Amino acid sequence: FNETPVSWCILKPLISCLLVGAEHAVDCVATGLPxxxxxxxxxxxxxxNNGLQSDDSGIRNxxxxxxxxxxxxxxxxGKKDEGDYTCYAKNKxxxxxxxxxxxxxxxxxxxxLKSQFLMRVKFGESATLSCQATGEPIPRITWISPRSDVIPMSSERFQIMDDGTLVVKKVRLADEGKYTCVARNSAGDDVKNMKLEVEPxxxxxxxxxxxSTGKVWGVSYQAVLLDCRAEGKPEPRVWWVTPYVHQNGSLEIRGVRKTDEGRYVCLAKNHLGEASLLVQLDVASLAEKPSFAFPNIEIxxxxxxxxxxxxxxxxxxxxxPEFAWVLxxxxxxxxxxxxxxxxHHLGNGTLRISQPVATDKGVYRCxxxxxxxxxEKLDIQHSRAFSQY
Structure with missing residues (x-):
């Protein structure tokens, strides 16, 4: 046989476009004698070559x-594997x-994990809805609420974590429904639906x-609101013994008078039980904002x-007035x-500190x-005496 140099029969294609994570064969058929x-x-x-068929990194074996x-x-x-692959053929x-x-x-x-569809939580607990997505470029995660609103990344009610997980904080009955996660990049999108339910x-x-009990002050001939936010599942029936009931269970008394003073009871009931709130309403003929006879800053x-x-x-x-101290x-x-x-003792707003030490210094707010x-009154405590101006 006559010896011939190398020649190419097939090399296809000259440019290959692959998907991330894909497997692809690149042909390189050369002929010659030998x-x-x-x-x-x-x-x-x-x-x-045939003797070394894989990289030796131990990671991409x-x-x-x-x-x-x-x-x-x-x-x-992966993206890091892009570039020119060169096929060499040689004989003597x-x-x-x-x-x-x-x-x-x-x-x-x-x-x-698209099979995770239903999430049940108790009232007041946080619900964690998972939505982890792969893709190239890295997908952007968007959550849609049961009312078809786009959920912000962070708010008083919601938090979307870096991995796409949605946290619904302090779940209420109004938070129930279907939540939709949308993962999207330039190549397309994927959707996952999850249903959130509150346990009975x-x-x-x-x-x-x-x-429970409470106390409310009203001012003559002004409106007063007795708050009764009732929750439960099934949603409880709420009633008072007087009119002007709000949908959330609150009772509004318009143009309150001295004769309206007394005890008001709010009741909430479903088949699992009941709750009650006793509110003592007192009416003042004239209201006067709290004030201090002495300077409201003391050192x-x-x-x-x-x-x-x-x-x-x-x-x-x-x-x-009612009092509260902030340490x-x-x-x-x-x-x-x-x-x-x-x-903090009852009645007169007095705060007592037993066995005071230097670390107790700071601003005390009444x-x-x-x-x-x-x-508001400020008491500024120091570990040593200062002149007061």
Missing amino acids: DPEVFWSLPDGTLI RRYIIFGNGTLLLQQM LGKDERKVSVKVGPNAPKIK EEPFINGMKGK LAIKQDGGELTLECPARGKPN PNGTMLIPGTRFHRFT LAKNVAGQA
Whole structure:
């Protein structure tokens, strides 16, 4: 037989466009006498032949395979694998090469775990709706609410995490329904629907189960609202013994008078149970915003003598104001509550600190509030005495 140099029979295609993660065979058929040896060069310059059929990184094991006829099999392709792949053929009479340009195109989104359709949660708990999607470019996740509104990335009610998960905070009955996740990129989109349900729950009023009480002040000839936010599943029936009932269970009394004073009871009931709210309504003939007879800023030194430090809040108003203290760390104490060494006594707005220490320094805020408004007094405690201006 006559010896002949290398010649190319088939090399197709010269440009290959692949999807992310795809498998693709690139032909390289060369002829000659004697039969030419065929090997490939990757875009980074690595040589692949029949004796070395895969990269040695240990991460992409056997992703490149050369068959006996010179065909190169590309597996699990990604954007980083784009570039020119060069086929070389040589025998003792010569050598030749051909290049194939490989481009990795966009890959349409694909959402995982689409079989997860129903999510049940208890009242007041957070619901986590999963929507993890793959694709190239990385898909953008959008959530649609049961009322067909686009859900913002972060709000008081919702939070969309980096992986596409939707968190519905403090679930209420109004949050029930079908939530739709849309994963979209330049190659297309994918959709996942999830239904959110609230587990059956006995009624509760203003966040309280069973029997609860409250007190409301009104001003003569003005409107007063007795709040009765009843929730539960099934949605409870709500009623008062008087008219002007709002849809949310609140009771509005217009042009309230002294004769309207008394106890009002709100009832909420479903087949799982009932809840009640007893509201004591007092009516003032004239309202006066709380105020202080003395300067509302006081600077005192902390005496570390093992005794007790008393902070006064001498506010006056009509009707008598209700008090709350805010500690330097932001903790709020309502009357009759205690936090470690801090006690807010009932009735007069007094705050007592037992066995004060230097770390108790800071700004203590007393809030005095009634139906006419709110006033604030600041007590600034220092670990040593300062002059007061």
